[in-house]
Every structure is written in C-alpha cells, then in structure tokens.
Amino acid sequence: MKIKQTEFVISAVGPAQYPESGLPEVALAGRSNVGKSSLINKMLLRRNLARTSQQPGKTQTLNYYRINGDVGELYFVDFPGYGYAKVSKSEREAWGKMIERYLRGREPLKLVLQLVDLRHPPSADDIRMYEWLSHYEIPMTVVATKADKVSRSQWQKHMKIIRQSLGMPGHVPLLLFSSETGQGREELWSLIEQSAAL
Numbered sequence: 001m002k003i004k005q006t007e008f009v010i011s012a013v014g015p016a017q018y019p020e021s022g023l024p025e026v027a028l029a030g031r032s033n034v035g036k037s038s039l040i041n042k043m044l045l046r047r048n049l050a051r052t053s054q055q056p057g058k059t060q061t062l063n064y065y066r067i068n069g070d071v072g073e074l075y076f077v078d079f080p081g082y083g084y085a086k087v088s089k090s091e092r093e094a095w096g097k098m099i100e101r102y103l104r105g106r107e108p109l110k111l112v113l114q115l116v117d118l119r120h121p122p123s124a125d126d127i128r129m130y131e132w133l134s135h136y137e138i139p140m141t142v143v144a145t146k147a148d149k150v151s152r153s154q155w156q157k158h159m160k161i162i163r164q165s166l167g168m169p170g171h172v173p174l175l176l177f178s179s180e181t182g183q184g185r186e187e188l189w190s191l192i193e194q195s196a197a198l
C-alpha cells in the first residue's frame with residue numbers, strides 16, 4: 001500500500017472514545033517493549049508518529065492512528081503492552097478489562113497482530129493472549145519482531161519454537177518483521193489489505 005496520509009486520532013480509554021467512522025481497524029497486541037509502536041511507524045514510514053521509548057509500559061491507552069492509503073483507509077490501534085513487572089495488580093486488571101471489552105465488542109476490528117520477540121520463546125503472557133484470541137476466534141496474525149537481532153541462519157529455528165510454544169495451526173500466519181530494516185513490511189501490508197478488505 002502506498003501511504004498518502006497518516007494522523008494520530010485519539011488515546012481512548014473506553015468505547016465512548018472509539019471513532020465512529022466504521023473504518024476497518026487493525027490492533028496490535030504484545031508485551032511491553034516488543035516493538036508495537038515501532039512496527040506502526042515502520043509500516044507508515046513515519047519516524048515517530050507512534051511514541052516509542054526505552055521505557056516499558058509507556059502506552060496505557062488504546063491509541064488510534066488513521067491511515068489513508070492508495071487502496072483505502074483504516075485505523076491502527078496500538079495497545080498498551082502487557083507483562084510489565086512494575087505494573088500493579090489493579091492496573092493489570094484495568095488493562096485486561098479495557099482490552100477484553102475492545103476485542104470482544106468491536107465490530108470494525110478486522111485483524112489483531114500479535115507481536116512476539118523473535119529472539120525469545122513466547123512468554124506465559126504471550127501464550128495466554130494467543131489462546132484467548134483463538135478461543136474467541138478473533139482473526140489474527142503472529143508477527144515475530146526484531147528479526148534483525150537474530151542471525152538469518154537461526155530464523156527457522158526460532159520461528160519453529162514460536163509456532164510450537166503457541167500451538168499455532170498451519171493456517172495462522174507467522175511473519176518475520178524488523179522495524180530496523182523494514183523486513184516483512186510489504187508482506188504485512190498485503191495481509192492487512194486482505195483482512196481489512198481494502
């Protein structure tokens with residue numbers, strides 16, 4: 001997809017703030033620091049539209065970005081990361097409620113990108129998230145990030161561990177991605193265009 005225009009729309013804490021345009025939505029889930037915001041920036045070829053930082057647990061709302069591309073319009077919805085140790089139990093519960101309400105009730109949601117770090121086996125939280133999305137039959141793609149940090153000869157091995165740990169059936173796509181090199185960007189756009197019927 002050729003990007004014509006992008007804009008940050010809103011940091012939403014609940015349904016009252018979700019946009020009403022009905023445009024398709026693609027949400028990004030994954031643990032804190034896995035590279036969700038970086039992936040958005042790379043997909044849009046914008047250096048710093050989605051805020052990234054070294055400091056985990058930064059994004060605490062559902063952040064909507066509106067994308068106008070040559071084949072159609074959609075939103076990316078950046079989730080707060082999970083699995084950050086310094087978050088209190090009540091914050092974790094609030095996070096869970098917000099995400100669950102969005103994922104189960106959001107009609108324009110077309111696809112969830114679940115991000116996992118290619119370098120490491122999926123965490124317990126990754127596995128829970130994957131199982132939860134599968135259980136509710138939410139369309140999803142798993143994206144293995146930071147591919148530039150793993151040598152090419154190790155990619156297949158790491159991908160296999162991810163597939164096995166998550167229990168991914170063959171039809172669920174697993175994509176390699178790097179926000180550093182742009183690897184996987186074209187493939188991911190094709191998948192998003194298909195899922196969002198752009």
Ligand code: GTP
Pocket residue numbers: 030031032033034035036037038039051052053054055056057058059079080081082145146147148149177178179180
């Ligand atoms: P939260 O908002 O805290 O949930 O984190 P996030 O998932 O949005 O992660 P973010 O995009 O902020 O990236 C975290 C750190 O990882 C930053 O220092 C990024 O520069 C780095 N990073 C993200 N993606 C990649 C990648 O593909 N390759 C490399 N080498 N570094 C990456």
Ligand code: MG
Pocket residue numbers: 036037038051052058059078
């Ligand atoms: Mg982020």
